[in-house]
Amino acid sequence: MATNPLSILFVASEVDGLIKSGGLADVAKALPQALHSAGQDIRIAIPGYSGIEHLSDAPILLESQLESWPHTPYRVRQCAVGDVSVYAIENESYFARPAMYAENNQAYSDNGERFAFFSAAALDMLPKLGFQPNIVHANDWHTGLVPFLLKYRYQRNDFYRFMRSIISVHNAVFKGVFSYEDVRCLPEFHSHDIWPAAISHSHIAMLKAGVMCADKINAVSPSYAEELKTELGSHGMAWEFQTRANDLVGILNGCDYQAWNPETDTYLPVNYNAERESLSAGKRGCKQALQEQIGLPILDVPMLGMVCRLTQQKGIYYLLPILKDLLKHQVQLVIVGTGEPILAENLREMAGRYSDKLVFIEAYNNQLAHLVEAASDFFLMPSEFEPCGLNQIYSMAYGTLPIVRSVGGLKDSVIDYDDDAHSATGFAFSEPTSQALLLVIQRALLLYCQSPNEFVRIQQNAMAQDFCWTDAAQQYIALYHQALEG
Structure with a gap:
């Protein structure tokens, strides 16, 4: 592989440290930072949402408009996340809104137009800023039109001709399906025969456009x-x-151990490491602090945590039918998340009936997410599918054993106790049923109660895992070079 540093534009709809709704933001912060540390010239492009704190104070690098019809005006502000420069692309009609994608669980009706514009502006700004990347790295459907435009709008333009594109697929269930009318802001879609994007005569999928047009495709x-x-x-x-x-x-995906490290985590009332006494004292102190904060009895019982979006993907539908049976055990369960209203209502109802054992907090709260990771003995991720998942990796770092369904990144990162007791880092099940989930939880609880020394050994196994972004960054650099050579 060539060793010359690359210049990279990383295009994403959210970046932790500026604005976040999910795991994509974590990756969009940590991977560019790791690539920067590896000596690459990487810069991030993100929509200039009004929700980005202090964005209006950031210096303006460019005031311009799209060179192609309809010549939409935009402004680029200079921000930073860690050591990485960020170009925030502002357009008030598209991004000066209370949220990024939706309000009251209702997606903005013009999301197709908004992110089509963003994809176009992310490329349009490059010669005007004097930045000519080797690689343009798109992420998920929001930026799926970036590889498409690079191929179809700019393939004969000398400035862009040698750029290559990558698209990372973080979750293929979200495809960015819109009608041709929704994306008329791009003249390429004024006809209805754009095969790389088309899924019917009337609709396109932005993710499909990215997958069919990018030089390389990366799954997480x-x-x-x-x-x-x-x-x-x-x-x-x-x-x-x-x-x-x-x-x-x-x-x-890797783990940002600067943000997720129980030894240094400022959100925790007690910091700890993998040494037995420190681990025991730290987990006990964090558990008591969480119990006090959310109103659970101060008891030394196994605690299960879950922090996630309330969606079918995350396996809530596997959990709900077994809650009564699970809560017959001497356990406490803490669930934090927002999402589908019917799931939230079901969880509220169960929490009301079992208030001494189950707490449901309908919110996204970063401090609470860290505390739940540290306080819990087990972390539930019974996902229907999981492209990568990050919480199982965070959990292992905190000595909190993940209980996962063996799919996607969960399968790649968690070693089940029954499969390999010596190397185990958690517990896994395969069958997509509530009963299979209940059985694996009971299996985990049995180890906790009957073999405390063995349980601590598995905790220490988990904490010894190293999912560092440094290794992942080197794999991405190799992929970038393959795209350039191809």
Whole structure:
């Protein structure tokens, strides 16, 4: 592989440290930082949402308009996340809103137009800023039109001709499906025969456009890359991923251990490490602090935590039918998340009936997420599918044993106790049923109660895992070079 540093534009719809709704933001912060540390010239492009704190104070680098019709005006502000420069692309009509994607669980009706514009502006600004990247790295459907535009709008433009594109698929269930009318802000879609994007005569999928046009495709775990080539795992895009199989690579996400480290985590009332006495005292102190904060009895019982979006993907539908049976045990369960109203209502009802054992907090709260990770003995991730997952990696760092369904990145990162007791880092099940989930939880509780020394050994195994972004960054650099050579 060539060793010359690359210049990279990393295009994402959210970046932790500026604005965040999920795991994509974590990756969009940590991976560019790791690439920067590896000597690459990487810069991030993000929509200039009004929700980004102090954005209006950031210096303006560019005031311009799209060179192509309809010549939409935009402004680029200079921000930073860590050591990485960020270009925030402002347009008040698109991004001066209370939220990024939706309000009251209702997506903005013009999301297709908003992110089509953002994709166009992310490329349009480059010659005006004097930045000519080797690689443009798009992420998920929001930026799926970036590889498309690079190929179809700019392939004969000398400035862009040698740029290559990558698209990372963080979750293929979200495809960015819109009608041609929704994306008329791009003249390329004024006709209805754009095959790389088309899913019907009337609609396109932005993710499909990215997958079919990017030079290389990256899935966020090796197992997810394989699942994407199946009808079930691809959510309707198996043909596209099979067609591009030679250019599809799975790279497991890393962990930002600066943000997720129980020894230094400022959100914790007691810091701790993997040494037995420190681990015991730290977990006990964090558990008591969480119990006091959320009104659970101060008891020394196994605690299960869950922090997630309330969606079918996250396996809530597997959990709800077994809550009564689970809560017959001497356990405490803490669930934090927002999402589908019916799931939230079901959890509120159960929490009201079992208030001494179950607390449901309908919110996203970063401090609470850290405390739940540290206080819990087990972390539930019974996902229907999981491209990578990050919470199982955070959990292991905190000595909190993940209980996961063996899919995607969960399969790649968690070693089940029954499969390999010596190397185990958690517990896993395969069958997508509530009963299978209950059985694996009971299996985990049995180890906790009957073999405390063995349980601590597995905690220490988990804490010894190193999912550092440094290794992942080197795999991405190799993929970038493959794209350039291809």
